[in-house]
Amino acid sequence: MTVAAGIGYALIALGPSLSLFVAVISKKPFLILTVLSSTLLWLISLIVLSGIWRAFLPLKSTTWWPFALLIISSVGFQEGLRVLFWKVYKRLEDTLDAFADRVGKPRLFLTDKMQIALAGGLGHGVAHAVFFCLSLLTPAFGPATFYVDRCPQMPFFLISAIIALAFVTIHTFSMVIAFNGYAEGNTTDQYFVPVVHLVAGMVTLVNFASGGCVVGIPLLYILASLILLHCGKMVWRRLTAS
Amino acid sequence: MESSILDSIGSEIIGVMTPVSLCMLLVVLLVYSLSPSEQSLSGASDPFRTAANLVYLERPDDSSTQKLEGAVLNALVFVILIAIVTFLLVLLYYYNFTNFLKNYVRFSAFFVLVDFAHAEVLLCSWLGTMGGSIFLSIIQQFSIPVDAFTCFVLLFNFTIVGVLSLFSGGIPILLRQAYMVCMGIIMAAWFTKLPEWTTWALLLALALYDLFAVLAPGGPLKLLVELASSRDEELPALVYEARPTVSENERNRRSGLRFLLGGVSDSGSVELQVVSRDNADGRENHGNPEYSAVNVGTFGNEMHERSSDEVERLPLVGHLRDGFSSSGSSSDRSTSVNRENEIVMEEEMSPLVDMSLLGNNRQRASDSLENSLITDRGIRLGLGDFIFYSVLVGRAAMYDLMTVYACYLAIISGLGCTLILLSVCRRALPALPISITLGVLFYFLTRLLMEPFVVGTTTNLLMF
Numbered sequence: 001m002t003v004a005a006g007i008g009y010a011l012i013a014l015g016p017s018l019s020l021f022v023a024v025i026s027k028k029p030f031l032i033l034t035v036l037s038s039t040l041l042w043l044i045s046l047i048v049l050s051g052i053w054r055a056f057l058p059l060k061s062t063t064w065w066p067f068a069l070l071i072i073s074s075v076g077f078q079e080g081l082r083v084l085f086w087k088v089y090k091r092l093e094d095t096l097d098a099f100a101d102r103v104g105k106p107r108l109f110l111t112d113k114m115q116i117a118l119a120g121g122l123g124h125g126v127a128h129a130v131f132f133c134l135s136l137l138t139p140a141f142g143p144a145t146f147y148v149d150r151c152p153q154m155p156f157f158l159i160s161a162i163i164a165l166a167f168v169t170i171h172t173f174s175m176v177i178a179f180n181g182y183a184e185g186n187t188t189d190q191y192f193v194p195v196v197h198l199v200a201g202m203v204t205l206v207n208f209a210s211g212g213c214v215v216g217i218p219l220l221y222i223l224a225s226l227i228l229l230h231c232g233k234m235v236w237r238r239l240t241a242s
Numbered sequence: 243m244e245s246s247i248l249d250s251i252g253s254e255i256i257g258v259m260t261p262v263s264l265c266m267l268l269v270v271l272l273v274y275s276l277s278p279s280e281q282s283l284s285g286a287s288d289p290f291r292t293a294a295n296l297v298y299l300e301r302p303d304d305s306s307t308q309k310l311e312g313a314v315l316n317a318l319v320f321v322i323l324i325a326i327v328t329f330l331l332v333l334l335y336y337y338n339f340t341n342f343l344k345n346y347v348r349f350s351a352f353f354v355l356v357d358f359a360h361a362e363v364l365l366c367s368w369l370g371t372m373g374g375s376i377f378l379s380i381i382q383q384f385s386i387p388v389d390a391f392t393c394f395v396l397l398f399n400f401t402i403v404g405v406l407s408l409f410s411g412g413i414p415i416l417l418r419q420a421y422m423v424c425m426g427i428i429m430a431a432w433f434t435k436l437p438e439w440t441t442w443a444l445l446l447a448l449a450l451y452d453l454f455a456v457l458a459p460g461g462p463l464k465l466l467v468e469l470a471s472s473r474d475e476e477l478p479a480l481v482y483e484a485r486p487t488v489s490e491n492e493r494n495r496r497s498g499l500r501f502l503l504g505g506v507s508d509s510g511s512v513e514l515q516v517v518s519r520d521n522a523d524g525r526e527n528h529g530n531p532e533y534s535a536v537n538v539g540t541f542g543n544e545m546h547e548r549s550s551d552e553v554e555r556l557p558l559v560g561h562l563r564d565g566f567s568s569s570g571s572s573s574d575r576s577t578s579v580n581r582e583n584e585i586v587m588e589e590e591m592s593p594l595v596d597m598s599l600l601g602n603n604r605q606r607a608s609d610s611l612e613n614s615l616i617t618d619r620g621i622r623l624g625l626g627d628f629i630f631y632s633v634l635v636g637r638a639a640m641y642d643l644m645t646v647y648a649c650y651l652a653i654i655s656g657l658g659c660t661l662i663l664l665s666v667c668r669r670a671l672p673a674l675p676i677s678i679t680l681g682v683l684f685y686f687l688t689r690l691l692m693e694p695f696v697v698g699t700t701t702n703l704l705m706f
Contacts, residue, residue, distance in 0.1 A: 029256040030248050033658070040651045047648075047687050050695030057694050070699070071706045078706075100247045112248045131696055132705050135644035151703065163705050201706035213703060 006141035038123025121175025125168035133164035151213035313439035317447035426628035434636040449678040652684035
């Protein structure tokens, strides 16, 4: 039973990304490589951040503002990294196009570009879920569970799985939006993504209040669906336009 | 709609990474499922002495310096042992004791497979005290009811098929790959039983040794490879000859990945190389009409490549992609047998080296066409790489899942770097150093820096 629970938590957090991976990514080796490298990039960013914050840890869990600082710095760093990722990707795209010309194949289609962006986002999202949720899940396979004081409604593992799912969604699709925004030079999209990311991070601060997760998680899901909706509309617009 | 280039690029890399990932995953699962029982048993079990900890037996209550010294000594002794064995092999090979070598490798592979089979039999007849065996632990852990006779028959079959599939032709390639991964897992699971400090020292020492053995002039593995290629022979070892998985279905385009167990199975000799191999027999075996057709196709392709090479030089990664994806693109053109793909690949990779000689390109092109027709190539990854990657990940699995993911990513990216280097250098390269260094680095970074950070934020239900 406990093994079932553990697998269940893992699937809540990563199930959608798993199906996305199987359906879209796994058929194209290049996309798998993109996912891997983007995951690695995210891991490196996390390590750098934790290296910076290591000196101040552990933070007192009574005051909330150090955590706010932590989130702001982290989101800022990661958004900077996204710009870097975009630059690398841009170069890669040129290389691929040049190569396609040489072997006499068509250049990258619009869908190809979007798939690469999706793979990059999925890498970020999966890394997030893996490190923030899955890696803490080991005790969930054992014979007990764990509740945190601030949110007695659900087991801790379930909460973290649910939050991780929201963040996986946000990370995955915000990469598509961001890449498209950069490609089109659309400033709204370029700012939309960091803002949503920051707001999502800030919303988790609501969990700091006792019983706050009842409010925080729905808010988070509203943000996630906002991203999904925006991404869907944008892709639809691009596809119908071309 | 014409297929985009995205479909084929990178399939070679994935072809190598998939079995490595599989091997690591299985080792991690093994470690996870077995460690509780081992912990409960380990109160009784003494540290056991093997070739890898001859000098020093680690005990939990030793001081850190003691542990460090002991671990370094252990690693040193083990590496020296390996070096001696490998030199011995090279000597034997040099004096043409090839048959002896082949039989020896056969025997050792048999031994590895039988090793747990043996313990298995013992278990089944309730004589078993060999706590080291894998199956034994699995059966114990999950209390699977098996009787001795069934167990014996199953294991006998498993072993025989394994040895046959590793050494004789006519066995499906998938089976061979499976057995190769199996052997990697068995060896890795065995190595994960080493104490912690010794494992780390051993891994680093092996990475260094690997660097030396493959790259340094006079390094044993380098000698072995050169000797083998100068004689146009197979490497005198448990060569995993992955005849390309037949590409009748076009999904299966990856050309064969080969595992190469250079040396002996337990020497952990490792290398990653693009091997040119004499393919004369393949040439004869092939239908001639088909072959000439390919001739024309690849020749045209070559010319096209050449002319465009003059115009632009892509960055190195671009070249790598050329090599890889061209194997895919050419299989669109001629979907006969994958060997052709490899030929084309060789051809398009070869310009990397002599790109400066573009002047007489027609002459060169036909030259390299000649050359490439009699050789084929694929990526070979030593079984030792499988083993020690998995050892690293398995060791990480004993700490936490987080370190497992970090190490996995580090190793895979190291492997990717090595593959890219491979396409640049086009010679045998050691696959351990980059990956192991990155893996160890990430392990300690994760353990020391990231873990408190992540646990601290997550238990407060904060994420970003």
